[in-house]
Amino acid sequence: MSYMKCSRKEKTSHSRLELGYESPHKASRLSFVPERVGDMVTVFIRFGILVCLVASISFALHSAFAKPDRWFPLPEHIHTVQNNTSVIDSGPTNISHILFGIGGSANTWHERSNYSKLWWNPNTTRGFVWLDKKPEILQADMLVPYQISQGWKRFKYVHSASAVRIARIVYESFKLGLPNVRWFVMGDDDTVFFTKNLVNVLGKYNHNQMYYIGGSSESVEQDVMHSYDMAFGGGGIAISYALAAHLAKMMDGCLSRYFYFYGSDQRVWACVNEIGVPLTREGGFHQLDIRGNPYGFLAAHPLVPLVSLHHLDQLNSLFPNQTQIHSLEKLISAYDIDPARIVQQCFCYDHKRRWSISISWGYTIQIYPLLLTAVDLQMPLQTFKTWRSWEDGPFTFNTRPMSSDPCQKPAMFFLDEFKEVGKTGSITIYKRHEGEGGKCTRTDINNVEVERIRVSALKLDPEYWNNVLRRHCCQLLGGGSINNGSMHIRIRKCRPQETITI
Ligand SMILES: *[C@@H]1O[C@H](CO)[C@@H](O)[C@H](O)[C@H]1NC(C)=O
Numbered sequence: 001m002s003y004m005k006c007s008r009k010e011k012t013s014h015s016r017l018e019l020g021y022e023s024p025h026k027a028s029r030l031s032f033v034p035e036r037v038g039d040m041v042t043v044f045i046r047f048g049i050l051v052c053l054v055a056s057i058s059f060a061l062h063s064a065f066a067k068p069d070r071w072f073p074l075p076e077h078i079h080t081v082q083n084n085t086s087v088i089d090s091g092p093t094n095i096s097h098i099l100f101g102i103g104g105s106a107n108t109w110h111e112r113s114n115y116s117k118l119w120w121n122p123n124t125t126r127g128f129v130w131l132d133k134k135p136e137i138l139q140a141d142m143l144v145p146y147q148i149s150q151g152w153k154r155f156k157y158v159h160s161a162s163a164v165r166i167a168r169i170v171y172e173s174f175k176l177g178l179p180n181v182r183w184f185v186m187g188d189d190d191t192v193f194f195t196k197n198l199v200n201v202l203g204k205y206n207h208n209q210m211y212y213i214g215g216s217s218e219s220v221e222q223d224v225m226h227s228y229d230m231a232f233g234g235g236g237i238a239i240s241y242a243l244a245a246h247l248a249k250m251m252d253g254c255l256s257r258y259f260y261f262y263g264s265d266q267r268v269w270a271c272v273n274e275i276g277v278p279l280t281r282e283g284g285f286h287q288l289d290i291r292g293n294p295y296g297f298l299a300a301h302p303l304v305p306l307v308s309l310h311h312l313d314q315l316n317s318l319f320p321n322q323t324q325i326h327s328l329e330k331l332i333s334a335y336d337i338d339p340a341r342i343v344q345q346c347f348c349y350d351h352k353r354r355w356s357i358s359i360s361w362g363y364t365i366q367i368y369p370l371l372l373t374a375v376d377l378q379m380p381l382q383t384f385k386t387w388r389s390w391e392d393g394p395f396t397f398n399t400r401p402m403s404s405d406p407c408q409k410p411a412m413f414f415l416d417e418f419k420e421v422g423k424t425g426s427i428t429i430y431k432r433h434e435g436e437g438g439k440c441t442r443t444d445i446n447n448v449e450v451e452r453i454r455v456s457a458l459k460l461d462p463e464y465w466n467n468v469l470r471r472h473c474c475q476l477l478g479g480g481s482i483n484n485g486s487m488h489i490r491i492r493k494c495r496p497q498e499t500i501t502i
């Protein structure tokens with residue numbers, strides 16, 4: 001009977017036929033069911049498969065087009081990991097929802113605290129610098145409150161005890177049980193955060209889901225040695241409340257297992273891996289594992305909001321002839337006017353003079369006395385070396401060499417003045433910097449005889465980053481005229497059909 005049934009089904013369904021022949025003995029259990037009931041079962045199974053198919057297709061479609069924070073919106077009462085206070089609060093993420101944890105040490109904090117002063121607003125920024133012991137020097141102008149790390153000395157280690165201590169910052173920050181914390185953001189004492197952009201970036205994600213957010217090293221050698229999937233600590237590591245809650249339960253055991261690891265960020269990565277959470281990359285977190293002059297990198301920043309800069313102590317000053325702190329003050333003053341636009345690049349041409357113009361808003365402008373394609377202009381000039389070996393690469397992005405030929409080299413301009421225009425716009429003025437190297441003497445080249453460039457722009461709506469991205473365009477004003485060494489450029493949205501073509 002069982003065999004007969006199978007052969008009859010052969011006409012209708014291949015898969016069930018195979019099932020029947022594979023294990024006739026198991027199938028025989030079904031075969032005692034009267035014929036008609038068996039057919040009904042078949043119909044049910046088919047219907048079930050169809051429902052599953054439709055459901056999984058619609059889920060896949062939904063997932064592909066929905067924002068991550070809309071996946072499985074949890075009813076309020078299921079937020080079990082979250083403390084009561086946070087559950088009630090479902091408004092948009094703001095700076096008060098972030099708890100910063102800065103890895104510091106008592107001996108160096110008095111020097112390094114100068115970096116935190118650049119970005120820490122004592123009225124709104126929450127968090128602590130975590131020190132190994134009470135600092136001997138405590139200046140009144142140290143804005144960041146400190147905590148002394150506890151319980152880290154009992155852990156075994158191979159390279160450094162402070163790596164364990166700093167890895168535990170997320171755990172110790174969580175244990176403070178402060179209300180309304182959605183994100184734990186760890187950084188080094190020489191990390192500068194651009195908090196408005198950080199808030200916007202984190203606001204895309206649901207803190208009640210487990211997220212581990214950050215960026216890799218720019219030097220491939222560092223990613224090979226540590227990991228490509230790790231958030232490098234100096235660039236900043238953002239951990240959602242849900243992940244921090246999970247980490248807090250297992251971190252001490254985990255730290256004991258990875259005692260042989262080198263850094264604190266590697267330990268956090270190892271523990272996050274045990275939970276099974278991957279790295280969510282955000283391109284604005286900059287470890288800056290490079291040596292020399294970061295100029296080329298910041299003059300051609302990728303099309304993402306600037307979130308952090310690190311290793312500024314180890315790099316040339318961003319602005320020539322100025323200290324690094326002074327350089328950053330300048331950059332941050334422009335950022336304060338138009339946070340979403342800081343170091344955003346756009347380019348245009350002066351076709352008449354055959355010049356290419358590249359603007360990194362709030363930082364620098366380059367004018368090349370030749371026509372370069374958009375592909376070249378968006379690629380950073382390699383003004384720096386790799387972190388460990390001081391080599392010319394590889395980096396995790398493409399670079400092009402800086403020419404020493406004065407007929408190929410760009411004229412460089414750096415931010416000099418800036419002002420807000422009304423509530424919605426800005427004017428930034430960039431002043432010529434004479435680098436080394438002589439003048440181009442070729443007669444077929446129009447030398448760049450410009451001293452100052454005035455750039456007008458509308459403020460960039462932070463919502464810009466939540467849409468499909470397109471670089472902005474620029475255009476010369478006044479027909480490209482140069483008055484008293486001064487040129488005027490406007491940054492604007494590109495027109496639908498516009499291209500940046502030589
Ligand atoms: C959480 O809420 C419950 C009742 O809703 C309350 O009894 C409890 O004390 C709250 N816990 C905290 C930590 O606020």
Ligand SMILES: *[C@@H]1O[C@H](CO)[C@@H](O)[C@H](O)[C@H]1NC(C)=O
Nearest residue numbers: 089090091092094095096124
């Ligand atoms: C952040 O949002 C919360 C509500 O979600 C609000 O109570 C708080 O005042 C906001 N903080 C800032 C600095 O905007």
Ligand SMILES: *[C@@H]1O[C@H](CO)[C@@H](O)[C@H](O)[C@H]1NC(C)=O
Nearest residue numbers: 110111112113114117141325
């Ligand atoms: C930090 O900044 C203060 C002024 O704000 C300056 O006097 C001091 O020398 C700086 N310290 C270091 C180590 O750069």
Ligand SMILES: *[C@@H]1O[C@H](CO)[C@@H](O)[C@H](O)[C@H]1NC(C)=O
Nearest residue numbers: 119120121122123124125143
């Ligand atoms: C902090 O708040 C005080 C008082 O409201 C204000 O005077 C000060 O300018 C604020 N500081 C910053 C850095 O915003």
Ligand SMILES: *[C@@H]1O[C@H](CO)[C@@H](O)[C@H](O)[C@H]1NC(C)=O
Nearest residue numbers: 081082083175176177178245
């Ligand atoms: C909730 O907050 C309290 C302190 O207010 C803290 O002791 C507790 O660990 C927190 N629990 C969770 C699950 O976050």
Ligand SMILES: *[C@@H]1O[C@H](CO)[C@@H](O)[C@H](O)[C@H]1NC(C)=O
Nearest residue numbers: 320321322431432433434435
């Ligand atoms: C920068 O310093 C160099 C020498 O250190 C000097 O020749 C040059 O004029 C200075 N540039 C500016 C813009 O101050």
Ligand SMILES: *[C@@H]1O[C@H](CO)[C@@H](O)[C@H](O)[C@H]1NC(C)=O
Nearest residue numbers: 431451452453483484485486
């Ligand atoms: C020309 O520019 C210089 C320096 O930027 C300025 O001092 C001078 O006043 C300008 N002259 C005119 C006529 O605008």
